Amino acid sequence: MAEHSTFRLDGRPIPFAPGQTIMDAALAAGAYIPHLCHHPEFAPHGSCRVCVVCADGREVSACTAPAAKDMEVESQSESIRALRVSILQMLFVEGNHVCPACEKSGACQLQAVAYDCGMLEPHFTHFFPRRAVDASHPDVILDYNRCILCELCVRASRDQDGKRVFAISGRGIGSRLIVDSPTGRLGDSRFAITDKAAHVCPVGAILPRRGGYRVPIGERLYDRAPISRVGDVAANEEA
């Protein structure tokens, strides 16, 4: 008889099946762990590090670390929160996250996680990257300056759409999203607005056209309640 083992998340027992990660088991039990690159439909990626937790005294990413019997996992301690804020600050200064001028504001997962973790300032020196916006596609605008390299579009295009439109290229801080087309432009690729990849971006990097500012302020996804209660952008879009 298969009996569920449990681990403890901030003192709360969480059941898990063999092979489940800390993240999978926590989400299944209705416990929220902040995350950006994790998406239940895709293989874990482990790039954003926002889901960092302290498991038996070690800091690990909850989305890649397998759950283990009787493990003590800390997600809501002050030190973990501070670590997450530092990671978020790095993501914010690395791109041009001008929320007041972004159509995704109010329904952006990066912004919502930053609110949830209590980030008030960028702390670090801004990079102010200068990557040209790709507006070649009729249905979607691609702003590389907001991309957080979560690879959700890469995974969606490869694993679900079977198109391999996106990839990450370059090394170190030069790493960037690229498009597989003869010109490198999205408009010349096989990308379509109906693709899964068009709807998984957690930030305002892959932005569908003609939908901006339709939702009144106050009624946007994260206006009234935090992401820990509302859930991911992708989950709400599908609903």
Add this chain to the structure above:
Amino acid sequence: MDTRVRPKLRVATTSLAGCFGCHMSLLDIDERLIDLVELVELDRTPLTDIKTIGDCDLGLIEGGVGNAENVEVLRTFRHHCKVLVAVGACAVNGGIPAMRNSFALSDCLEEAYIDGVGLYNQGIPNDPELPLLLSQVHPIHEVVKVDYFLPGCPPSADAIWTFLTELLAGKPIGFPYTQIHYD
């Protein structure tokens, strides 16, 4: 009964590369302004006629740093204020004006003063009276040390009120979820 008059805290404010929206949001606390002037006395601010800042307890800075005069004013504020606060998205991260950082400064100036539509007597203004623009717009924490950050474009009146009342009361500052936003 303690009959001593508590000295009022001195507060200065300024707008650097800002739009004055954060000052408008401060005024949006409405009749609570009357409570506020019981607690504070205004030094140099766009709301008073004082031209040079004196020693202050609190300095509120709106706007990022876009030109040489902004740098000078910001450093003067830092020198005179015990507590310095970045108010609004521009002061916090450069904000909308920092979108010019995607372009070379010379391109911005040429577009505005030479190539723009409907211009006559073209030429980039070069009177020494005018402060020179910096090559990029910077958040204020890249120029001076900042004690508190109040995000929002602008921060809501309620957020500003929460901040001021809790700071003046010497309490740790905590905001309800709906008061913190970056847009």
